[in-house]
Amino acid sequence: MTIRAVPRRTPKAAELDADIELERLMAAYSNALYAFAVQLTDDHDASADCVQHAFIAAYDRLRRGKSVSRAWLYRVTRNAGIDCLRHKRKTAPHDSKFASAESAPTDTSSETVRMRASLEAMAPEDREVLFLFAVDKLRADEIGQILGIRREAVWMRVSRARKRLRILLGEQE
Amino acid sequence: MTSHPTDSIAVLDDLPPADRASVEAHISGCQDCRQTLAAYRAQDAALVRLPRTQAPQPIRSDVWAAIRSERSARPRRRALWPPLSLAAGVLLLAGSFLFPSPQNFPKAVASGLPSLRRYVANSSRLGPYSGTGLVTSWAVPPSRALSSSDPYAPGRTLSVHWSLRDLYHYRLDVTTLSPALYSGTITYVRNGQSLLVYDRRTEVAATGHVQRFQTFTQRGAWITGTAAQFLALLAPGTFGIGSAVSNYLATIRADGADLHPPSYTRLVEHTTVIGRRADVVEYGPLTRVDYISGCSFTKAGPCIHDPHGVGSARIWIDERSPLALRYAIDFPGPVSTFPGHRRYRVTSLRTGAGPSRQDLAYRPPVKILHVLSVQGGATSSGNIITIPAGFVGVAAPDSPIEKALPLTDATVSRGSPDGRPIALDVLFYQGPSFRTRGAVPTGPFVYVQEQTQVHGLPAGLRVGNTQRIGNCTVYPGIDAAGRKTAAFQIHAVSLLITTNAMSADQVLRYLKASYCRGARQ
Secondary structure (H helix, E strand, O other): OOOOOOOOOOOOHHHHHHHHHHHHHHHHHHHHHHHHHHHHHOOHHHHHHHHHHHHHHHHHHHHOOOOOOHHHHHHHHHHHHHHHHHHHHHHOOOOOOOOOOOOOOOOOOHHHHHHHHHHHHOOHHHHHHHHHHHHOOOOHHHHHHHHOOOHHHHHHHHHHHHHHHHHHOOOOO | OOOOOHHHHHOHHHOOHHHHHHHHHHHHOOHHHHHHHHHHHHHHHHHHHOOOOOOOOHHHHHHHHHHHHHHHHOOOOOOOOOOOOOOOHHHHHHHHHHOOOOOOHHHHOOOOHHHHHHHHHHHHHOOOEEEEEEEEOOOOOOOOOOOOOOOOOOOOEEEEEEEEEEOOEEEEEEEEEEOHHHOOEEEEEEEOOEEEEEEOOOOEEEEEEOOOOOOOOOOOOHHHHHHHHHHOOOOOOOOOHHHHHHHHHHHHHOOOOOOOOOOEEEEEEEEEEOOEEEEEEEEEEEEEEEEOOOOOOOOOOOOEEEEEEEEEEEEEEEOOOOOEEEEEEEEOOOOOOOOEEEEEEEEEEEEOOOOOHHHHOOOOOOOEEEOOOOOOOOEEOOEEOOOOOOOEEEEOOOOHHHHHOOOOOOOOOOOOOOOOOOEEEEEEEOOOOOOOOOOOOOOOEEEEEEEOOOOOOOHHHOOOOOEEEOOEEEEEEEOOOOOEEEEEEEOOEEEEEEEOOOOHHHHHHHHHHHOOOOOOO
């Protein structure tokens, strides 16, 4: 077979970069964002929608040459989740249930059960901030960006949530 | 507010360094605070341990689907991934595989893709480089005792010096460092479409015409495959990185491909190798093929059975150019398989130092034989294939030709423990050139079967009286169909030639002219 040249075009650089970056973001944050959304909305389908919405918005942003941070993704996911909750409240009564049974893996160890019960008893905003801080390992300033509050306020909430959780777990009076 | 900084302890890891230091100082002297901190740490651990819902896989594909539909709705649509040229037929063939169409590309993208994309995108633009590399530790199954002179002996170390102008103009000098018994240098010079191979030890040189990009096929010697490692030739089927990349692309191409067994490829880390930034791509699992015990070169039947042993490989790919800076392959399987590992390391790299004109015009100080290179490969030390005058040559790897011509010798087994080929079949025949696989030449032919990694000529081929031809001990004969045969060995290579076109005398003269001249005759 002979060598022959084929006309070559350059891929649109921004689009290619956006693809690459989006892929990285999805690999890194899909699960965390999804868990975050589930916690917020208590609805798996809605959560998947929220996360998708965030990634699609991220792609749009990336394609325009802007950067997308972790906090940005959480914020967009959260806003989508809140919208979804609002919509749900209008249409159906909210079924309050933290990490519903259908989603909960069959881990019924006493520690998990106690922890779940305690978390459910916490104020949602404390729970949210505690998860972002302790589980997702976001920095307070990032959490601040997500929630629209100052860093110091995040610290206070984390501290309050921790104390509350200790009490709920019976570790502290 | 107590006198204890409990609020600060709650967010200790997030505090600015100075604040953190002072809080830590307090904690170290305060029993209560230590307890609080321990409690919070335990709290974190318990929270992290809580089972979290996993994102359903469709999220990713749905996102891409949405983006795709949005893209296609755009008025001026541009191909995301236009067909890049790697300027050679075989890759053109592979093009549809290597470069998925814009519509389906993002459907299943594996992590690590960014680097690989860059890698593939750059591969046709390899600039001038020179450098040295090291190849070490070739492991072979323990069931096969090897002599120290065997080119495939374990622990073998090669050094490769290359000088690379682009993928089509380069020079490689592959020197055996260990075992010393087999030391020697094999030089490969590719200058456009011509390829020269010179074995300094045996002083045999061959030249050929490269008609396909895939210069080094699986049928080439593993040394050539190694060279390909350093060149990072991307031809699918090329031993080493080519197949690694193909494997990778196969993974990401498959619909709904996931990064789980039976096939995964992922970007492991970014690192620096000889001062250059490199992506480390891991792929696997690699399946080792086991030998059925008792299967040997002298026994009929397939030798390869029982996939066994799971390993993985890592490739260090230069971030800026498609060079494989390192390659490591490991099979930590059970002992009954063959644990082994190979390492290729680039030990120096210089840009802007491609081969000189003299390098590319290099001619060794011996007569150069014409070498068949229709499908590349066909060259290794002691494996010089020549075309008899008036004959057209066709390399026949696994081809139906072999089946069509009832030449399959029961003494010839195929396959190698590590996937490297040990057999080479070449057919020369008189008549018009044909390219279609499966076409069967009618008319006169010479059929060459070559087998490397052999300790002496197989017993089945040692039949009848021997004749000394040049530096070969030849077993001439006639097969059941009345065709002339001649079996002999050169270095570690056993050859069986079958022909219906030559008389016994002509066969011997042909051998003398092409294979058995002896270095100093």
